[in-house]
Amino acid sequence: MLIAQGSATLNWRTLLTTVGSVAVLLVLWFVVADLLDDRSFPPPAKVGAALLTEYRSGDLLFNLGMTLMRVIAAFFVAMFIGSAIGILLGMSPTVNRFADPWLILLLNIPALVIIVLAYIWFGLNESAAVGAVALNKIPNVIVTLREGARALNPEFTEMARVYRFSTWKKLRHVVLPQLQPFFAAATRSGIALIWKIVLIVELLGRSNGVGFQIHIYFQLFDVATILAYTLSFVAVMLVIEYAILQPLERRTSRWRPARA
Amino acid sequence: MLDVNIEGRKFTAADGATLHAVGQLKFKLAAASFTCIVGPSGCGKTTTLRMILGLDQEFAGHVQLSGKGTVAAVFQEPRLLPWRTVEQNVRLALPAEQAQANLDDLFTELGLSDMRNFFPAELSLGLARRAALARAFALQPQLLVLDEPFVSLDDITAERLRRLLMKLWHARPTTALMVTHNLHEAALLADRIIVFSDRPAIIIESIDIEQPQAERHAKDIDAVVLRLRGVIQQNPEE
Numbered sequence: 001m002l003i004a005q006g007s008a009t010l011n012w013r014t015l016l017t018t019v020g021s022v023a024v025l026l027v028l029w030f031v032v033a034d035l036l037d038d039r040s041f042p043p044p045a046k047v048g049a050a051l052l053t054e055y056r057s058g059d060l061l062f063n064l065g066m067t068l069m070r071v072i073a074a075f076f077v078a079m080f081i082g083s084a085i086g087i088l089l090g091m092s093p094t095v096n097r098f099a100d101p102w103l104i105l106l107l108n109i110p111a112l113v114i115i116v117l118a119y120i121w122f123g124l125n126e127s128a129a130v131g132a133v134a135l136n137k138i139p140n141v142i143v144t145l146r147e148g149a150r151a152l153n154p155e156f157t158e159m160a161r162v163y164r165f166s167t168w169k170k171l172r173h174v175v176l177p178q179l180q181p182f183f184a185a186a187t188r189s190g191i192a193l194i195w196k197i198v199l200i201v202e203l204l205g206r207s208n209g210v211g212f213q214i215h216i217y218f219q220l221f222d223v224a225t226i227l228a229y230t231l232s233f234v235a236v237m238l239v240i241e242y243a244i245l246q247p248l249e250r251r252t253s254r255w256r257p258a259r260a
Numbered sequence: 261m262l263d264v265n266i267e268g269r270k271f272t273a274a275d276g277a278t279l280h281a282v283g284q285l286k287f288k289l290a291a292a293s294f295t296c297i298v299g300p301s302g303c304g305k306t307t308t309l310r311m312i313l314g315l316d317q318e319f320a321g322h323v324q325l326s327g328k329g330t331v332a333a334v335f336q337e338p339r340l341l342p343w344r345t346v347e348q349n350v351r352l353a354l355p356a357e358q359a360q361a362n363l364d365d366l367f368t369e370l371g372l373s374d375m376r377n378f379f380p381a382e383l384s385l386g387l388a389r390r391a392a393l394a395r396a397f398a399l400q401p402q403l404l405v406l407d408e409p410f411v412s413l414d415d416i417t418a419e420r421l422r423r424l425l426m427k428l429w430h431a432r433p434t435t436a437l438m439v440t441h442n443l444h445e446a447a448l449l450a451d452r453i454i455v456f457s458d459r460p461a462i463i464i465e466s467i468d469i470e471q472p473q474a475e476r477h478a479k480d481i482d483a484v485v486l487r488l489r490g491v492i493q494q495n496p497e498e
Contacts, residue, residue: 155339158315162333163353163399173352177343255343257381 042224051228059213063229064236066209070126070198074133075190081134082141082186087179089142090149107139111197115204124205133197140193141186148182149175180252187245195237262289262312262403262435267320268460269307281307282319283460289452291326291402292433294473296446298488299456305439306336308461309407312437325403332401332434334409338388340380340395347376350395363398369428370394386417390424397428404429406438410445422448426473447484449473455491465491 026044033043042050054060089096089103118132152175160170202211210229217225269282282304289295299305310316312323313333325331332353340349347367351359367373370390380388389409396404409425410418422445429436440446446453451473455465467487471480 155335155337156341158313159333159335159339159341161315162313162331162405163395164355165352169352173341173344177341180343255379255381 040223046224047227050224063210063213071195073130074194077134078137082138083145086142086145087149090146111136115201119205129201136197144182144186148179152178261291261326263324265321269319280460283462289435294436294450295452296450297439297454298446303456303459304461309405327402330401331403332396332399334392334396334406336408338392342380345377346391350398353395404434404436443485443488447481464495
């Protein structure tokens with residue numbers, strides 16, 4: 001009976017499973033579209049053609065770029081403000097008790113309401129759009145980082161105190177590394193949530209971006225182009241995941257003992 | 261010189277019950293002396309060290325250290341930052357003006373020369389404890405506090421580390437205060453042994469050992485251990 005296997009073979013197997021999974025999805029899509037034979041459910045080839053048209057006209061890259069910029073801006077604003085507040089709340093029970101009702105309120109206001117109010121109060125501009133998206137994400141970041149700050153290991157805090165670490169040294173070498181998994185969690189859930197909200201913001205009050213394009217092609221009932229935009233932005237997010245997030249996470253967790 | 265003047269320390273449980281952990285403790289440690297505190301498990305030894313280190317300030321009294329007051333501690337656990345290498349851990353404990361100090365000799369003495377760029381998780385417990393010693397001695401502190409630094413090591417490793425600590429302390433004299441429940445360890449290292457009672461901890465005996473560490477033979481150490489056993493037997497648990 002085989003009870004252990006080298007990782008080299010295993011890696012091939014995982015890769016094959018992923019490729020197989022994508023292939024099955026494509027075949028399924030093709031078969032269902034072929035059976036339905038309806039404009040509202042185009043086959044993969046039609047979506048590919050729409051993608052090519054949009055790419056050649058330059059619209060695809062321009063709108064993907066605009067959306068990506070808004071996603072990045074909203075992400076950094078939300079992470080920065082949310083982390084600062086979250087760490088503060090995790091460290092001070094008094095401030096936390098005071099801020100908790102506000103946080104629950106903010107967590108439960110629907111994204112749509114925040115967006116509409118932001119546009120009404122601050123006008124149909126870029127700052128209002130990015131701000132509204134960030135505001136939707138901030139409560140989640142706060143809650144995640146608050147848990148992280150509560151879980152800080154007092155043994156390291158004591159060590160830092162005995163050895164008289166300065167505030168900056170303590171933050172950089174003792175506190176932030178312990179929060180790394182919480183930053184990673186907030187980033188993962190954050191980017192996925194943010195890009196979905198950015199589309200709504202674009203649909204309601206911007207004149208470009210993937211959300212705006214989807215709005216136009218919805219009115220034209222052009223499902224192929226809608227899917228072309230959606231899939232290409234998902235592809236952009238995949239590139240961010242595999243080219244930026246995962247290597248970054250591997251780098252920051254080098255110190256962890258190796259495990260399967 | 262370290263001047264300890266603690267009136268007592270009580271803990272209060274959630275239901276209001278109080279626990280008298282430490283009684284009145286008054287002692288002075290001369291500069292570059294090595295003192296061991298021995299006593300039964302749970303008698304308040306660690307609480308006493310935490311008060312001296314300023315980690316526990318809920319007590320009446322004061323603790324004074326003359327001079328610049330640099331303090332280093334070796335805890336029961338190595339307490340190395342897992343995300344920093346051995347060398348980074350040692351350098352982080354140094355003030356900015358010493359951060360670039362040459363640590364080659366210290367690492368060599370501790371047998372850590374090849375380990376400088378490893379992360380703590382890649383080290384055995386014995387090596388991690390060596391790194392914790394390196395961190396403490398690199399600072400060249402005026403007061404070195406050690407809380408059972410060799411607990412849960414096998415006998416051979418613990419004995420090697422005791423000899424190593426002795427060597428390091430001779431080369432870099434500092435006022436050392438070590439808590440241990442190992443009588444042999446105290447008899448080997450200390451020039452003064454303070455025996456604590458059961459909770460609340462008070463000093464029941466203070467033994468000075470004139471003979472220098474390096475000249476102590478097995479029979480001298482055994483004699484001190486026997487004497488300590490005698491003191492402990494005269495003070496049975498209430």
